[in-house]
Amino acid sequence: MTDPRIATFHCEAEKVLHFLQTEFGKLQTGRANAALVEHIDVDAYDQRMSLKAVAGISVQDARTIVIQPWDRSVLQAIEKAIQQSNIGVNPMNDGNVIRLNLPSMTEERRKELQKIVHKLAEEARISLRQIRQRAHDHIKDEKNETLKGSLTAELQKEVDAMNTKIDELRKKKEEEVMKI
Secondary structure (H helix, E strand, C coil): CHHHHHHHHHHHHHHHHHHHHHEEEHHHCCCCHHHCCCCCCEEEEEEEEEEHEEEEEEEEEEECEEEEECHHHHHHHHHHHHHHHHCCCCCCCCCEEEEECCCCHHHHHHHHHHHHHHHHHHHHHHHHHHHHHHHHHHCCCCCHHHHHHHHHHHHHHHHHHHHHHHHHHHHHHHHCCCCH
């Protein structure tokens, strides 16, 4: 049975990984991906809603994202939200759907994205260290020295596994960014 302190660490570390994957998904890599726009907030129906809540998002081809609102009255609001989001794409509104044609990426933009990928991965590692420190503080309170030692070793094993996953995600995203 897993100690609750280790289980809590694992749960919080998984949240860090999930957040990292979400952030990586938002990075434009020159290939169309719904994750690039689904998080954008749109002013619709007198409130802020995510784009995926007011429209269907599909990938037409490698460089085109098609956004079809459930209600055509929010088409202008969606277009405005995309323009303000600074994702580097101009929306084309044909009255029924919005098309986003992603430009091919320059070498300079690829290197810039590579730096962002590194920064995001490092932020994830920092979060992981903070979570590890909290778990370690809870383990230090343990009276049984044998149990304390085994819990510390198990915690370190979990930390190493999570760091490996972060590195794998980073390498995969870097390859995706640098691929032409």
